[in-house]
Amino acid sequence: xxxxxxxxxxxxxxxxxxxxxxxxxxxxxxxxxxxxxxxxxxxxxxxxxxxxxxxxxxxxxxxxxxxxxxxxxxxxxxxxxxxxxxxxxxxxxxxxxxxxxxxxxxxxxxxxxxxxxxxxxxxxxxxxxxxxxxxxxxxxxxxxxxxxxxxxxxxxxxxxxxxxxxxxxxxxxxxxxxxxxxxxxxxxxxxxxxxxxxxxxxxxxxxxxxxxxxxxxxxxxxxxxxxxxxxxxxxxxxxxxxxxxxxxxxxxxxxxxxxxxxxxxxxxxxxxxxxxxxxxxxxxxxxxxxxxxxxxxxxxxxxxxxxxxxxxxxxxxxxxxxxxxxxxxxxxxxxxxxxxxxxxxxxxxxxxxxxxxxxxxxxxxxxxxxxxxxxxxxxxxxxxxxxxxxxxxxxxxxxxxxxxxxxxxxxxxxxxxxxxxxxxxxxxxxxxxxxxxxxxxxxxxxxxxxxxxxxxxxxxxxxxxxxxxxxxxxxxxxxxxxxxxxxxxxxxxxxxxxxxxxxxxxxxxxxxxxxxxxxxxxxxxxxxxxxxxxxxxxxxxxxxxxxxxxxxxxxxxxxxx
Amino acid sequence: xxxxxxxxxxxxxxxxxxxxxxxxxxxxxxxxxxxxxxxxxxxxxxxxxxxxxxxxxxxxxxxxxxxxxxxxxxxxxxxxxxxxxxxxxxxxxxxxxxxxxxxxxxxxxxxxxxxxxxxxxxxxxxxxxxxxxxxxxxxxxxxxxxxxxxxxxxxxxxxxxxxxxxxxxxxxxxxxxxxxxxxxxxxxxxxxxxxxxxxxxxxxxxxxxxxxxxxxxxxxxxxxxxxxxxxxxxxxxxxxxxxxxxxxxxxxxx
Numbered sequence: 060x061x062x063x064x065x066x067x068x069x070x071x072x073x074x075x076x077x078x079x080x081x082x083x084x085x086x087x088x089x090x091x092x093x094x095x096x097x098x099x100x101x102x103x104x105x106x107x108x109x110x111x112x113x114x115x116x117x118x119x120x121x122x123x124x125x126x127x128x129x130x131x132x133x134x135x136x137x138x139x140x141x142x143x144x145x146x147x148x149x150x151x152x153x154x155x156x157x158x159x160x161x162x163x164x165x166x167x168x169x170x171x172x173x174x175x176x177x178x179x180x181x182x183x184x185x186x187x188x189x190x191x192x193x194x195x196x197x198x199x200x201x202x203x204x205x206x207x208x209x210x211x212x213x214x215x216x217x218x219x220x221x222x223x224x225x226x227x228x229x230x231x232x233x234x235x236x237x238x239x240x241x242x243x244x245x246x247x248x249x250x251x252x253x254x255x256x257x258x259x260x261x262x263x264x265x266x267x268x269x270x271x272x273x274x275x276x277x278x279x280x281x282x283x284x285x286x287x288x289x290x291x292x293x294x295x296x297x298x299x300x301x302x303x304x305x306x307x308x309x310x311x312x313x314x315x316x317x318x319x320x321x322x323x324x325x326x327x328x329x330x331x332x333x334x335x336x337x338x339x340x341x342x343x344x345x346x347x348x349x350x351x352x353x354x355x356x357x358x359x360x361x362x363x364x365x366x367x368x369x370x371x372x373x374x375x376x377x378x379x380x381x382x383x384x385x386x387x388x389x390x391x392x393x394x395x396x397x398x399x400x401x402x403x404x405x406x407x408x409x410x411x412x413x414x415x416x417x418x419x420x421x422x423x424x425x426x427x428x429x430x431x432x433x434x435x436x437x438x439x440x441x442x443x444x445x446x447x448x449x450x451x452x453x454x455x456x457x458x459x460x461x462x463x464x465x466x467x468x469x470x471x472x473x474x475x476x477x478x479x480x481x482x483x484x485x486x487x488x489x490x491x492x493x494x495x496x497x498x499x500x501x502x503x504x505x506x507x508x509x510x511x512x513x514x515x516x517x518x519x520x521x522x523x524x525x526x527x528x529x530x531x532x533x534x535x536x537x538x539x540x541x542x543x544x545x546x547x548x549x550x551x552x553x554x555x556x557x558x559x560x561x562x563x564x565x566x567x568x569x570x571x572x573x574x575x576x577x578x579x580x581x582x583x584x585x586x587x588x589x590x591x592x593x594x595x596x597x598x599x600x601x602x603x604x605x606x607x608x609x610x611x612x613x614x615x616x617x618x619x620x
Numbered sequence: 621x622x623x624x625x626x627x628x629x630x631x632x633x634x635x636x637x638x639x640x641x642x643x644x645x646x647x648x649x650x651x652x653x654x655x656x657x658x659x660x661x662x663x664x665x666x667x668x669x670x671x672x673x674x675x676x677x678x679x680x681x682x683x684x685x686x687x688x689x690x691x692x693x694x695x696x697x698x699x700x701x702x703x704x705x706x707x708x709x710x711x712x713x714x715x716x717x718x719x720x721x722x723x724x725x726x727x728x729x730x731x732x733x734x735x736x737x738x739x740x741x742x743x744x745x746x747x748x749x750x751x752x753x754x755x756x757x758x759x760x761x762x763x764x765x766x767x768x769x770x771x772x773x774x775x776x777x778x779x780x781x782x783x784x785x786x787x788x789x790x791x792x793x794x795x796x797x798x799x800x801x802x803x804x805x806x807x808x809x810x811x812x813x814x815x816x817x818x819x820x821x822x823x824x825x826x827x828x829x830x831x832x833x834x835x836x837x838x839x840x841x842x843x844x845x846x847x848x849x850x851x852x853x854x855x856x857x858x859x860x861x862x863x864x865x866x867x868x869x870x871x872x873x874x
Contacts, residue, residue: 466721
């Protein structure tokens with residue numbers, strides 16, 4: 060098959076795939092006429108408009124200030140740096156895209172069985188991803204793309220920038236696609252997504268370590284510290300031998316009004332991108348089918364678990380049904396790397412923070428002396444960990460059932476029992492970890508035995524309330540169609556959960572500090588005043604939790620599968 | 621054992637099941653037949669308590685599914701057409717979980733799990749994750765889970781899909797033995813040969829309504845034709861007769 064025909068067919072297939080994606084988006088939002096979907100689409104449009112307005116404002120202010128500030132670096136180098144940052148995004152999104160689009164999507168059998176060459180499938184998928192990236196880029200920087208050339212007096216440069224923006228992703232995307240297709244022979248694709256999640260976690264942890272170690276805010280010199288002016292000076296950013304250098308130089312030429320320069324660097328970028336597309340499609344096409352078939356078979360490969368009967372694990376005080384649900388949930392979370400990552404992430408972040416930067420916290424605690432304030436401040440990290448865990452586990456607790464929810468719904472058990480089991484399955488690990496950390500911190504701080512016990516009691520009661528609340532909110536917006544841990548939590552549930560956690564934290568802090576402050580003028584003993592305040596707080600939390608659980612039980616009763 | 625009165629399910633303007641009446645006794649193997657989209661799965665889901673009817677009632681072993689749902693469900697075993705299971709549980713773990721959901725005492729549960737895994741040739745795959753099971757194996761593990769708590773009525777939605785001939789035969793034998801113990805099987809299937817050989821009584825459903833119900837002989841009498849196969853009766857009653865097929869073929873040849 061000729062090269063030209065392969066490219067043509069790939070582009071046609073890409074267009075077809077893109078059209079279908081757009082149609083599905085249209086069906087899910089406007090055509091579905093679901094109020095929530097329409098509301099979501101409206102909110103997204105408003106958000107984009109707000110973002111664009113802000114960008115226009117910043118550009119106008121920047122333009123006004125530009126006459127007074129000398130930019131210390133040549134524009135091609137600055138633009139090259141921007142394209143390097145964009146490459147990092149492309150590489151990570153490319154990894155996820157390749158694993159999903161070329162290996163996991165359920166329409167693959169349909170595509171590969173249809174009369175299209177394999178190369179066309181690879182090119183088509185890549186093309187469809189390129190269009191998606193262009194649309195995302197435009198949503199992010201459209202005002203800059205139009206306004207910046209206008210402000211520089213060269214409005215036509217927008218078109219030149221647009222061409223560069225559309226072509227630039229080809230090389231990184233093809234590179235990542237090829238690497239992934241070869242790597243799939245070693246790592247199964249259904250684990251690939253998990254591996255990428257784990258890599259993201261490591262990257263996030265790395266950034267956090269660097270932030271904690273380098274950020275002046277953590278060095279105790281933030282107030283008087285002056286951030287170095289300018290941007291990092293990377294001469295390679297404008298290298299004439301690398302794609303981001305071509306893109307940076309081309310964009311700088313367009314903005315500078317040098318048509319010849321723009322033509323030269325864009326032609327280089329276009330030629331290299333076309334070559335990458337063709338070579339990538341050829342090489343990728345060869346390994347794709349073999350790799351894909353191999354992965355399709357791997358899904359069926361026998362994976363065994365150690366033989367352990369649930370008889371060995373009995374949870375005291377729980378019914379057999381609740382115990383079965385709790386054990387099942389723990390197994391599912393432990394065996395799914397993306398679930399496990401979400402549980403371990405807050406612990407890792409907090410552990411790292413405490414390991415590297417616990418001194419300021421202990422200094423603060425020692426400065427207030429022994430007593431209730433010391434006990435409460437010492438518990439702050441444990442509280443943070445507890446809310447992170449209850450949020451991660453609680454909001455997805457019911458969604459974790461997935462499409463297998465029919466198994467429970469067909470069984471002779473009440474929705475109340477399901478909710479109760481879910482609360483236990485979240486509360487037991489979250490409270491155990493939170494209380495263990497809290498007890499360790501209280502032991503280090505030594506605020507006095509009574510206050511340490513009161514603080515831990517508060518942590519237990521508030522944690523239990525928050526656990527039930529998060530489970531209830533997660534149930535109200537439960538998503539049973541997703542197996543991906545991130546997608547199990549509905550954005551509305553995530554938002555409401557965060558709001559409630561913030562409110563609960565503020566309420567508890569206000570009541571605790573308020574009771575300490577008013578105890579002396581009112582001549583009340585400190586401990587009873589504190590306990591009274593906490594009883595009021597717990598009462599409020601209890602009422603809210605009860606209401607949320609009633610609504611959640613109603614949602615489960617109305618569930619039809 | 622199983623009663624449905626004027627059972628109706630509407631989705632907006634669409635009536636999926638329309639005033640369905642059923643009365644099925646002990647020991648019966650009842651076949652529920654119909655073309656695609658006739659309302660078979662919707663009916664089964666209402667009868668096992670997964671869907672709420674828009675109107676009408678259903679009861680199992682004397683327990684109303686709406687008012688005494690838990691008591692009714694305790695006597696039901698259900699195998700869906702496409703069993704979606706917990707991929708990251710092993711076959712044995714899934715059966716243990718299922719046994720606990722149906723309050724089967726642990727010693728009995730473990731004894732039955734061993735027997736069922738043996739019966740369905742899954743003994744050496746019991747510690748494999750369900751994600752590695754083939755469609756037929758999922759079907760078998762679902763049936764094992766449905767039988768684990770010794771139900772009074774077993775609902776099966778297209779149970780032989782994905783099964784190899786040996787497993788399909790094995791399943792037929794199990795169902796027949798189940799009925800011999802005085803228990804009831806409600807079976808939806810497309811495979812008319814299975815219904816013809818196994819079922820004591822069948823109902824043919826079309827556009828959400830029962831168009832015929834009875835033994836094979838009663839159905840033959842109904843369509844006033846001796847010696848017709850169930851397939852011919854089915855096509856006649858659901859409007860997919862031989863003339864229609866011939867007309868369709870002629871249209872395709874044009």
